Amino acid sequence: MMYLIIIFVSPLYFLIRGKIGGLILNAILYFIALGCVVSLIFAWIGVIFWALAVGHAAWHLRREFMLEHAEMIATKMVEAQMQGQLAQTNKSYDDPSDMKKCPMCAEMIKYEAKVCKHCGHKF
Numbered sequence: 381m382m383y384l385i386i387i388f389v390s391p392l393y394f395l396i397r398g399k400i401g402g403l404i405l406n407a408i409l410y411f412i413a414l415g416c417v418v419s420l421i422f423a424w425i426g427v428i429f430w431a432l433a434v435g436h437a438a439w440h441l442r443r444e445f446m447l448e449h450a451e452m453i454a455t456k457m458v459e460a461q462m463q464g465q466l467a468q469t470n471k472s473y474d475d476p477s478d479m480k481k482c483p484m485c486a487e488m489i490k491y492e493a494k495v496c497k498h499c500g501h502k503f
């Protein structure tokens with residue numbers, strides 16, 4: 381659908397996308413082409429301008445697709461990173477950092493432990 385618009389009325393693509401700068405440039409190219417075709421004598425020049433207008437719009441459309449893809453990839457990368465961070469925080473819940481060192485045997489034991497599991501020291 382978008383390709384049909386670009387081939388026949390390329391300025392319309394910029395109008396739909398709301399890109400005024402592209403619209404002005406493309407409309408100039410398009411109307412030069414149209415004027416040449418209407419005057420018949422310069423119809424062959426019109427083809428050149430028409431090709432320029434179509435090429436201009438097609439180039440923009442392709443860049444738009446590429447930007448969309450880049451955004452999708454970036455979003456996926458951020459999502460993956462966030463999931464990785466989540467996994468890390470989950471891990472730290474499994475083996476909490478709130479451990480303490482037994483004063484008698486110097487082994488790491490749970491902070492809430494009342495008795496050292498290594499030497500039996502009571503807190």
Ligand SMILES: [Zn+2]
Nearest residue numbers: 482485496499
């Ligand atoms: Zn101990």
